[in-house]
Amino acid sequence: MALKMIKGGTWMKIGFIGLGNMAKAMIGGMLSKEIVRKEDIIGSAKTEHTLDQVNQMYGIMTTSDNQLVAKEADILFLAIKPQFFGEVLPEIRGVLRKEALIVSIAAGKTIADIEGLLSADIKLVRCMPNTPALVGEGCTGACRNGHVSDEEMEVCMKLLRSFGVAEEVPERLINAVAGVSGCSPAYVFQFLEALADGAVLAGMPRKQAYTFAAQAVLGSAKLMLETGKHPGELKDMVTSPAGTTIEGVRVLEEKGFRGAVIDAVKASVEKSENM
Numbered sequence: 721m722a723l724k725m726i727k728g729g730t731w732m733k734i735g736f737i738g739l740g741n742m743a744k745a746m747i748g749g750m751l752s753k754e755i756v757r758k759e760d761i762i763g764s765a766k767t768e769h770t771l772d773q774v775n776q777m778y779g780i781m782t783t784s785d786n787q788l789v790a791k792e793a794d795i796l797f798l799a800i801k802p803q804f805f806g807e808v809l810p811e812i813r814g815v816l817r818k819e820a821l822i823v824s825i826a827a828g829k830t831i832a833d834i835e836g837l838l839s840a841d842i843k844l845v846r847c848m849p850n851t852p853a854l855v856g857e858g859c860t861g862a863c864r865n866g867h868v869s870d871e872e873m874e875v876c877m878k879l880l881r882s883f884g885v886a887e888e889v890p891e892r893l894i895n896a897v898a899g900v901s902g903c904s905p906a907y908v909f910q911f912l913e914a915l916a917d918g919a920v921l922a923g924m925p926r927k928q929a930y931t932f933a934a935q936a937v938l939g940s941a942k943l944m945l946e947t948g949k950h951p952g953e954l955k956d957m958v959t960s961p962a963g964t965t966i967e968g969v970r971v972l973e974e975k976g977f978r979g980a981v982i983d984a985v986k987a988s989v990e991k992s993e994n995m
Contacts, residue, residue: 732756734879735793736763737786737808738800739774742825745853746797747778749883752856756879764789787815795821795876798834802826802995809837816842821872825849827898828995831865831891843867845876848897849883851905858884861897899989907984912937 734756736743743763750756761780765771771782783789790796790812800808805826816822816838823845824834831846838844847862860880864873873888880886889897912933919929944951959966972978 731760732794732875733792734761735789735796736761736799737789737796737812738798739763739765739770739782740799741851741854742849743797743799744774744777745851745858745883746799746849746879747774747780749853749856749858750879751778753882755882762789762792786812790820791815791817793817793820795823795879798822798824798826800826802829805829805834805837809834813838819843821845821868821876823847823876827902828992831863835865841867843872845873846891846894847880847886848894848902849880850901853883856883858886859901860884860886861889861894861901862886863889863891863894895989895992898992899985902992903988904985907981908937 734750736747747761747763750761751758758779759781761778762783763774763780764783764786765774766784768784771784774780775782786808794817796816798805798809821843822834822838825847827848829846831844834844834846835842842865844865845862845868846864847860849858849860852858853860862873862877862880864876868876877886877888912930915933915936916926916929919932920926924932940954943949944954947954955969959969
């Protein structure tokens with residue numbers, strides 16, 4: 721069911737400034753869940769190639785004019801890289817709708833940073849999605865400033881949940897979100913690559929090794945989410961006494977696997993805090 725959240729029951733307009741991979745994942749999710757109509761989405765990008773590609777993929781209106789998107793949007797997603805905020809936000813500041821809800825997906829840009837570039841009076845949500853959104857399995861953390869009502873946040877969360885899981889968190893935890901879900905797909909891919917290499921070492925064809933490794937990780941994550949059991953308990957279910965699994969677990973512990981993962985998340989969080 722598409723959302724009608726604007727006064728008078730008219731369709732809300734969703735705008736995207738920036739049409740990279742994350743924006744495309746978000747647009748795809750919203751359209752596939754049928755909570756927004758394609759004619760009610762408008763997006764801007766720098767290159768004609770991107771504009772044409774997104775228009776052909778989703779049938780939405782595209783433009784190179786950021787101000788046009790800002791004028792039209794009831795909910796405006798800032799889907800540009802953090803380094804471009806200083807250029808783009810002053811450009812759109814004077815044309816934003818008074819009641820517009822601004823949603824930033826930029827890492828390291830705080831609510832105060834964005835308010836400083838736009839206005840302290842804006843309705844602002846800061847969120848951190850991740851790349852599995854590209855296949856509808858994203859995990860997004862979101863926080864808001866004091867001008868966003870519960871009803872507006874509910875609408876925003878519904879949009880964010882169109883491409884995966886979304887949870888509201890206080891802003892002080894948004895960098896932790898970046899560390900545990902925003903950056904972790906890269907860690908998981910690194911683990912998957914190593915897992916498959918181990919299978920190849922044991923004689924398995926590489927393509928088959930990737931399938932076994934990926935499905936094992938996918939199934940394990942689903943098992944934890946659906947049972948609600950502690951990961952340690954699930955690990956113990958697999959590690960029978962004097963068995964093959966406990967041998968592997970022993971090696972991972974000897975090599976500092978757990979500590980390396982914790983340190984990786986810590987490093988990502990610290991980098992996000994200092995961007």
